[in-house]
Amino acid sequence: MPIALNPGFVLLLAAPLVLALPRGLRPPTIAAAAFAALWLVLGRDFGVAGFVRQMGVEMATLQLDALNQVFGIALLITLMLIGAYTSGRQNRFEDAAILTLAGGAVSALFVGDHLILFVAAASLAGLGATWVVFASSHPDAPRAGVRFMVWHGLESLFFLVGAALHLVAHGEAVEAHIDAGSLSGGFIFAALLIRAGAPLAHVWLKDAVSRASPAGAAALSAFTAMLGVYALARFFPAEPMLMPIGAAMIAIGAFYASAEDDLRASAAYAQIAHIGLCLALIGIGSRLALAAVEGHAFTIIIAFSALQMGLGCIVQILGDARVSMIGGVGRVAPISCACLIVAGLAVAGAPGFAMYPTLTAALSAAAQWDTRWLWLAFSGLSAVLFAVLVLRPALRLYGAGAAQPAIGKAAYGMVLGSVLGAFFCLAIGLAPQWLFGLTPSELTMSPFAPxxxxxxxxxxxxxxxxxxxxxxxxxFPRERGTSLADLDALYRGPVAGAGRWIGIVALRVFGAADRAAEVLSTRLGGATGFLMRQLDHPYRPRLASAAQLVALVGLILVAALAGRL
Amino acid sequence: MKTSRSGAAGPWFVLCLALLAGGIGLEFAADIAPAFWVGAKPGAAAAIGAGAAAFAVISANLARFILAGRGERSDDADRS
Incomplete structure (x- = not known):
């Protein structure tokens, strides 16, 4: 009998375990947990199972269907690759953080339509993601982790309000589709846009990825924003707003990916652009478009993780992965650089590499007169990424000039993970039919048609x-070690300054109010004490008491005279 | 030290030229379905590709001109 256990729970159970295990056993434990979870995914038929009642609400902890199966397989394959990759370094806290992140994300996939469980699992994944950034040894990681936590806090707040309003409006009913126009739907939609890295919220991904460790960057690429894509496809299919949002993400991602000197940030921007492509397809909402989203999300997860793993090897060698400092590294680390180029070709949608078949599916889905502008954006994105993530680094990696002095060396496990990532990029690109067979509306097109x-x-x-x-x-401008300002420059600069100023003013106002309250309470206390003291001696002889006595005697006399009359 | 930019570009240039020639040749030789708009007509992909490359170069120049910070990356403005 198949086990009715949410596959993500296996990863969550393994997370505390790796904290206690010795270094040599941690990578096999990560890979084994991913394998066990994959076995749970593939060993069951589609359907709902694992009913529990919690706080008066009936919930199913496992709902397996074609939509979450595709995402689940991609995430769990990637976790196995990351397991191999982590054997090259020693950080038990990051291993536990990666498993928590992956466990939360995979659990959120397999709770299906149950919104409350989804919100809980997605928030757990957000906490895991923040922990991944904090576990990095990058000098800016603590501040990046705080910023990341603020974004996830905002997202969780929107989730909480949306889920509460949804529960009030619809009770325990589980709904497959949510109306983005309703109040509850609007909050949930906004939370998912933050998770997916939509415009204005697109900065957290590159901020976190460029400050995370090599393994952490690969994990963040796979398990964070892609969960938002999944949830938008599940809860908001054919939502028209997603088309312009997706197009804006493609434009922003392509713009910054072209200019960023830091290749890890550039790759994160490229991922934002590809996520924009997915969002635009969800907005189109046809059966072909939704099937293309499934396939494209699968290849995004694999290809961008492989790219980040390849870049992580460069980080390990040079201390950073900036275009301005990678000159000649191709001769020092030929295997890592070859993996990097393969992953770059996959990300650019080169024929024979992972994202080409799903990009052709996306182009077919957008090939209509009404959506020709999206079709043009999809085509242009592929060309831009070929130029900036393949040619630009390749010209530097294999260019003339002496290589930068290496400060370290990519460990065997890291190279192994990168090679496996490159292998998957090629394997999916050359034989995509099995992936097409997994999509909910089976894709029947041939990507290699002439x-x-x-x-x-x-x-x-x-x-x-x-x-x-x-x-x-x-x-093309000469490569320099510059950083580009994005929206985060606003909230890290003027907004942070304004926040500090408001904080100082608020503290002073609070201090003044506190002092005024203290003076007022002292005076009120004195007056009250005086009154109490007066009340404590009601029979003390005073002039007023004599007058009262005379008045009382007078009243008695009047009453006596009135009685005689 | 300034290094030559053309050294490593040669093999990639030849590769891209071969891709372009092969693509255009195959596109005109194959039996292609009617295009749904001008961007999908034979040869239009080359124009889109060249335009996208120009977009990348213009974006890089524009971003470096307008948005580039000074010096090495130490861009946490909220550093106290």
Whole structure:
């Protein structure tokens, strides 16, 4: 009989375990937990199981369907790769954090339509993600972790309000689709947009990824924003607002990915752009579009984790992965750099690599007159990423000049994880039919049809020639160790300053009010004490008492005279 | 030390030229379904690709000009 256990619970149970295990046993434990969870996913038929009653609410802890199965398989394969990758370094807290993050995310997938359980599991994943950033040894990691926690706090607040309003309006009823126009739906929609890295909330991903450790960056790429894509596909399919939001994400992601010197941040921006593509497809909402989202999310998880793992090897060697400092590293670390180029080709949608088949599905879904602007954005994104995540680093990695002095060396486990990631990028790209078979509306298209293949290689060839020409003639700016301001510069600069100023003013106002209250209470206390003292001696002889006595005697005399009359 | 930018570009240029030629050749040789708009017509992909590369270069210049911080990355403005 199949076990009715949410696969994410296996990872959550393994998280405290790795805290106690010796270094050599932690990576196998992560991989084994991921394998056990994958076995639970694949060993059951679709349906609902694991009913429990908690605080008066009936809930099913496991709902398996085609939608969450695709995401679950991608996340658990990636966790196995990360398990291999983590064997190259020693950090038990980060191992536990990665398992908590993965456990929360996978649990959230498999609670299906149950909103309250989803919110709980997604919030747990958010806490795990924050822990991953805090566990990094990067000097800016503590501050990045605090900023990340603020974003997740805001998201959790929206989730909480939305879920509470939804519970009030709909009771315990489990609803597959939520109306974004309702008050509860609006809060939940806003929370999911934060999780997915929508415009204005897009900065947390690059901030966290570029400050995390190499393994942490791969885990954050896979388990954080993609959960938002899943939830939007489940709860808000065919929501028209998602089309312009997705297009804006593509534009922002492509813009910053082109200019960022830090390749890990550049890759995070590229991921934002691809997530935008997914959101636009969810907004289109046709069966083909939703199937394309499933497939594309799968390849995003694998390809971007592989890219971050490859970049992590460079970080391990040089201390950072900036385009301005990777010159000549291809000769020092040929395997890591080859994996990096393979992952870059996958991210760019080059034929034969992971994201090409799902990109062709996305293009087919958007190939209508009404959505031609999205089709153009999808095509352009592929070309931009080929230029900035393949050609630009490759020209530096294998370029002339002496390599930077290495400060470390990529451990065997890290190289192994990167090679496995590159292998998956190639395997999915060359044989995508099994992935298409997993999608809810089975994709029947052939990505290697001559017209699709011809269009893509023509696009990339033209983009490459144009970019290389401009690069060689000096039109592309020289690589410098600069940082770019994004929206976070606003809240880390002027808004943080304004916050500090408001805090100081509020403290002074509070201090003044406190002192005034103290003076007032002292005076009131004195007056009350005086009154009490007066009341303590009611029979003390005083002038007023004599007058009262005379008045009383007078009243008695009047009453006596009135009685005689 | 300034290094030559063209050194490593040669092999990639040849590769991209081969991709472009192969793509255009295959596109005109294959039996292609009618395009739903001008961007999907044979040869349009090359224009989109070149335009996207130009977008990347313009974005990089624009971002470095407007948004670049000074010096090395130590950009936590809220550092006390």
């Amino acid at each position: 017209d699709r293949l011809a269009r893509q290689i023509e696009l990339m060839g033209a983009a490459g020639i144009a970019f290389l020409s401009m690069y060689v003639f000096g039109l």
